Amino acid sequence: MLEQETNPTISKSTGLPRKRFYRARAHSNPLSDSHFPVPISPSHVDYSLHYPHFFPSADQVNCSKKIQFADIGCGFGGLLISLSTLFPEVLMIGMELRDKVTEYVKERILALRVSNPGQYQNVSVVRTNSMKYIPNYFEKGQLTKMFFLFPDPHFKEKNHRRRVISPHLLDEYAYVLGVGGIIYTITDVEELGDWMRSCLENHPMFEALTKEELEADPVVKLLSSATEEGQKVARNGGQTFQAVFRRTVPTS
């Protein structure tokens, strides 16, 4: 505790990291070569490092529990924090490409674990390029929910291949999602909203959730309210565009 009090990046009143010390660029190039460590395969992901409460030691084999939710491009982690208490028994991970932002989320989770004993043990974050390394983290059909909230719009047509939702990347998401798993997307950019919806509609392994299903899903409400980006849009009175789809068995 003493150390924290002298650390200016941690807020004295809340014990949480202060965002202004983790300022980062809004965008990062997903095409550039990455130089951070990447697990060789999903079995090489060290769960004890991410979830020490559930996996007390590295050598203890606990195959029964695996990460089920992935927040791709988690940003400052608002959604993860909300989901953590909503699904306390589900392991979830945020994936973020920007190193400083990842660092912030890491500190935030650690601080929340300290101030709320027993809680927030099921969330973690990792710095990675999810467009390249999703199969290195998750096995086939492992995930039940994937989130793509307010992704980088990449307006230029030349840069459309940098979009995190694209026809070919959906193949990989369909691979890591189990049948019935749900993909949540939201954006405040209408053009990108249309793009994400049409990518999902045209993919043979996804189907849209019905209106009733959307209303019954408690997670849908969090999409626009839980994230920092969503709150910003709401503050400015902006519009959001959602697309929520379920992984299905391909018809052929």
Place this chain on the structure above:
Amino acid sequence: MEEKQIEEKETNRNVEVAPALIAVHPNQNSVAVAIGSDLRVYDLLGDCAVSLSDDSSPPFHKDSIRAIRYGANGKLFVSAGDDKVVKIWSAESWKCISAVCSEKRVSAVAISNDGQHVCFADKFGVVWVVDLRDINGNQAVVDKKAAPLLAHYCSIITSLEFSPDGQFIISADRDFKIRVTVFPKGPLDGAHEIQSFCLGHTEFVSCLDFVCTVDYPQGYLVSGSGDSTVRLWDIISGSLLDTCEVGAKAGHLEFDGSDEGYFTVTDLCTIPNSTLVAVAIQSLQGIVLLNCDISAQTLSVAKVVSIKGENFVPTNLGSSSSSGLLWMVTGAANLPRFDHPSASRVKVISGFKKSSPEAVEANVLEDDDIPGGVKLLEKLQGSTSVEEKVFVTVAEAVKTAMCNLLIKKQYSVEKREFRKSTRNDKKIKQ
């Protein structure tokens, strides 16, 4: 420090050295060698050099050829490379049936087992498919369009292979990945169902092939990599069955004396009707023969076949299902600072005994004993006598080119920090 960065950029802009490639007709009717933009074919049935015919004038490729391959039924031949044109040839008349344009440079090609689809991969990680079902006879079809089949996210695809039963297409990339995708009935709509990822290599994957036997026709996948291993995979589950450290084995034996810690696997090729896999390794003058034990699911070194008295580090391997010969080529085009812009040399190994894989006999054939003999060598090599010293340069140039292309650039911490130092987010306002 800035000077250093400029220097680095310049070396990257060097002309890309293209290694020589070889492909053998499944019935050994013909043998093809690609060196730079030059495609050379020798007809072994007619015992004569083949002259290709195309609507355009030679050279039929305007830039280095990076991939050549015969179809499994021996009717088609495909060549493609840096000129962004995929040429589909009849392997009988050697007329160009179709020329398909690619948006990017092509790095790998494959022909479906039924000969109805040609797939090619570009340097941006997209695999494209061309439907050949409406091509009848030897009539040339122009304006064929390729449809995107699948994509590795902006990673150079190094190898493409169909599974022996034709159910899957396997693609390997420089990001250590091997992807197994269900090849759909209507591939023009894309291949969306991923069967598995084969993960375990710790460097770029350079080559793929299947080991099949009569008892196990679906076969096991073998892959070679820059991490100097050859690995054995079950493609249905994506599980790693065995790893063979060929680099370590080759390192103890013969190599050209370079002191680097590991040995990139440049190519591998299974010997048909056997469980043997021939492996070409950077710096090794010869090949390593691995034996795959199908029932135990293991890979082990059976023999190292070294080539004596010549600087012969194979750049590419080929075999035909009928003959039991292993064809090897070494060579490169666009050699920097050299009198001969390109040089190649072909050699053949024979005598793989099927019955006793533990005691493999393998003999490097003399030039006169090669099918087609000196006439074939004259065509495929361009000349019968090639200066010895050239191939030392070739081996070195190919090695550098492969490193530049496939290994990620490593920057020191200081250099990275220096590059970031002007970024706005690095300036902490107090």
